[in-house]
Structures are given as C-alpha cells and as structure tokens.
Amino acid sequence: xxxxxxxxxxxTDPTEDALKMHFLVHTSIDVIEEKLSSATAANDPRxxxxxxxxxxxxxxxxxxxxxxxxxxxxxxxxxxxxxxxxQVFSQVHSAYISLVCNxxxxxxxxITSQPFLQTVTALMRGKAIA
Amino acid sequence: MSRGRGAVDPKRVSSELFSLTYGCMVAxxxxxxxxxxxxxxxxxxxxxxxxxxxxxxxxxHSPSVTRCSTLEEVAEVLCKQGFKMFLGIVPEVRNWSxxxxxxxxxxxxxxxxxxVELPPHCQDCLWYSNIICGVIRGALEMVQMDVKCSFVGDTxxxxxxxxxxxxxxxxxxxxxxxxED
Numbered sequence: 559x560x561x562x563x564x565x566x567x568x569x570t571d572p573t574e575d576a577l578k579m580h581f582l583v584h585t586s587i588d589v590i591e592e593k594l595s596s597a598t599a600a601n602d603p604r605x606x607x608x609x610x611x612x613x614x615x616x617x618x619x620x621x622x623x624x625x626x627x628x629x630x631x632x633x634x635x636x637x638x639x640x641x642x643x644x645q646v647f648s649q650v651h652s653a654y655i656s657l658v659c660n661x662x663x664x665x666x667x668x669i670t671s672q673p674f675l676q677t678v679t680a681l682m683r684g685k686a687i688a
Numbered sequence: 689m690s691r692g693r694g695a696v697d698p699k700r701v702s703s704e705l706f707s708l709t710y711g712c713m714v715a716x717x718x719x720x721x722x723x724x725x726x727x728x729x730x731x732x733x734x735x736x737x738x739x740x741x742x743x744x745x746x747x748x749h750s751p752s753v754t755r756c757s758t759l760e761e762v763a764e765v766l767c768k769q770g771f772k773m774f775l776g777i778v779p780e781v782r783n784w785s786x787x788x789x790x791x792x793x794x795x796x797x798x799x800x801x802x803x804v805e806l807p808p809h810c811q812d813c814l815w816y817s818n819i820i821c822g823v824i825r826g827a828l829e830m831v832q833m834d835v836k837c838s839f840v841g842d843t844x845x846x847x848x849x850x851x852x853x854x855x856x857x858x859x860x861x862x863x864x865x866x867x868e869d
Contacts, residue, residue, distance in 0.1 A: 656803050659711075660803050661708070661712050661714060661804060662715055662806065672805075673805070
C-alpha cells in the first residue's frame with residue numbers, strides 16, 4: 559500500500575471508498591481545527607482525545623490531537639466498531655512517536671515506514687498491539 | 689575527580705537523547721557527504737578519536753581489569769566490561785578463527801539503532817553504528833594492540849544479526865621519540 563502523506567494521511571480498508579474517506583478526513587480536520595481555536599479554559603485543550611467529532615449516519619468519527627498539533631482521525635463503520643477509541647489513538651500516537659525518532663524521517667514527509675504502516679493496518683483490523 | 693558542574697550527574701544521560709543525537713549526526717553526515725561509504729569512514733574516524741580517550745576512563749573505573757595476556761581475555765573484557773559500562777549491553781563473543789586471532793561480537797540490542805530505519809539508498813552500504821568499530825580500534829591501540837575492526841552484518845540492513853568482526857594484527861611496540869636512544 560502507498561505511504562501516508564503526512565499533510566493529511568489516510569490509511570483505509572480497501573473495501574471502503576477511498577475518495578469518501580479522504581473527504582471525511584478533510585472535514586474532520588476542519589472540525590478539529592475549529593475545536594482547537596475555540597478552546598477555552600473550561601474545555602481543557604490539553605485533553606488529547608476529542609471524542610466524536612460530528613454526527614454522520616454511516617460512520618462514527620473520532621478525533622485526537624497531539625501536543626505537536628498532529629491530528630489523528632479514526633473513522634469507524636457500523637460493520638467494524640471500535641472497542642476502545644482512546645486505546646486506538648494512544649497506539650497510533652505511540653507508533654507516530656517511534657516513527658519520528660527515526661533520524662532519517664523528517665516530520666511532514668510522506669510516511670513509508672513499514673512498522674508504522676503495519677501498526678495502523680493491524681489497528682484497522684481490530685487487532686490489539688502487544 | 690570532581691568536575692564541579694553543580695547538579696549534573698554525569699552518569700545519567702537519557703538513552704533516548706543519546707540515540708537521537710547519534711542518529712541526527714549520522715543523518716547530517718549523510719547530507720554532507722552523500723556517499724554512504726564516506727560516512728562509514730567518518731564514523732570510524734570519530735569512533736577512533738573517542739576510543740583513544742575512552743580507554744583511560746574505562747581503565748580508571750575498572751580497577752579489577754588487569755593486563756590481558758590472550759585475545760580471549762581481551763574479548764571478554766571488551767564485552768563484559770567495556771560495552772557494559774558505556775552502552776549497557778553485553779555482546780556475545782563468537783566465531784573464533786582456528787588461529788584464535790579473529791573473533792566476532794554479536795550485538796542483540798543496539799541502543800544506537802533504536803527506532804532507526806535506513807533510507808533505501810543506504811540499505812546496502814551504510815554501517816550505521818560504525819562508530820563502535822572506531823572506538824574499539826582506538827581504545828585497543830592505546831593499550832598497544834593493533835586490530836582491524838569492521839561490521840559484517842547489521843539487522844538494520846536486513847541481516848540476521850548485528851555482528852562486528854575483530855582481527856588481531858600485532859602488538860604495538862612503544863617507539864622511542866626521535867633523537868633518543
């Protein structure tokens with residue numbers, strides 16, 4: 559599978575319509591940016607997990623943003639519901655940290671790292687990471 | 689020997705900071721020299737400069753280490769004390785030549801290479817941790833031993849193991865400074 563463009567990167571299940579996923583991700587990122595800019599003392603911007611982003615009849619869309627403003631969006635279909643969204647985000651975040659520790663990877667580059675892509679793929683299939 | 693640097697505990701440097709520093713240095717060398725072979729040479733030279741200095745620190749902190757009379761003893765001290773002290777790992781000594789003048793060090797966990805993935809153009813030629821070979825060569829030279837030291841395998845390159853081959857060349861005689869008898 560191709561790499562993930564880190565401007566916005568999409569890893570999808572091949573049975574889903576990739577274009578639709580890209581569109582949903584774009585919209586989600588806009589929603590996240592809105593949430594970030596309207597963050598007040600009351601809603602703590604340091605809580606990385608943003609929960610469900612907006613309603614959609616076919617999918618549930620969750621958001622997460624790291625302290626370095628990396629946004630992670632997880633789109634769950636009715637057929638493949640997530641057991642624990644926070645866990646998934648925290649694992650993607652960990653995988654991203656390992657990726658960034660590679661001295662040959664610069665943040666913002668297209669992600670081609672096999673370990674990272676494998677982790678994301680496994681998470682999509684609902685497999686827990688050890 | 690106190691260094692009077694206040695609260696800094698010289699024994700505690702985060703291993704992540706260390707690996708990231710080394711990694712950024714290798715990445716920078718690659719940008720500067722472009723040729724992985726040249727980077728290998730640079731890393732070895734840097735390692736040599738570290739090794740000639742490190743040996744005194746090592747011996748000062750290891751009073752139990754005495755003069756080694758065989759290469760086997762050297763290998764043992766190198767792994768069980770040298771590597772342990774500075775990298776926190778103990779490589780395995782293996783593959784002795786029949787003449788007992790050559791052996792391998794096999795490293796299972798390499799703290800320098802955590803999280804590293806080699807870019808495709810370096811996969812077949814860069815020895816990422818080549819600084820270690822220089823350190824060994826430099827350190828042993830200061831105790832009058834001339835050795836050849838090089839990587840023969842690296843898990844970063846997809847090899848089965850990360851292995852350094854060390855070959856004893858000769859004992860170095862102290863040469864008298866010019867003009868003396």
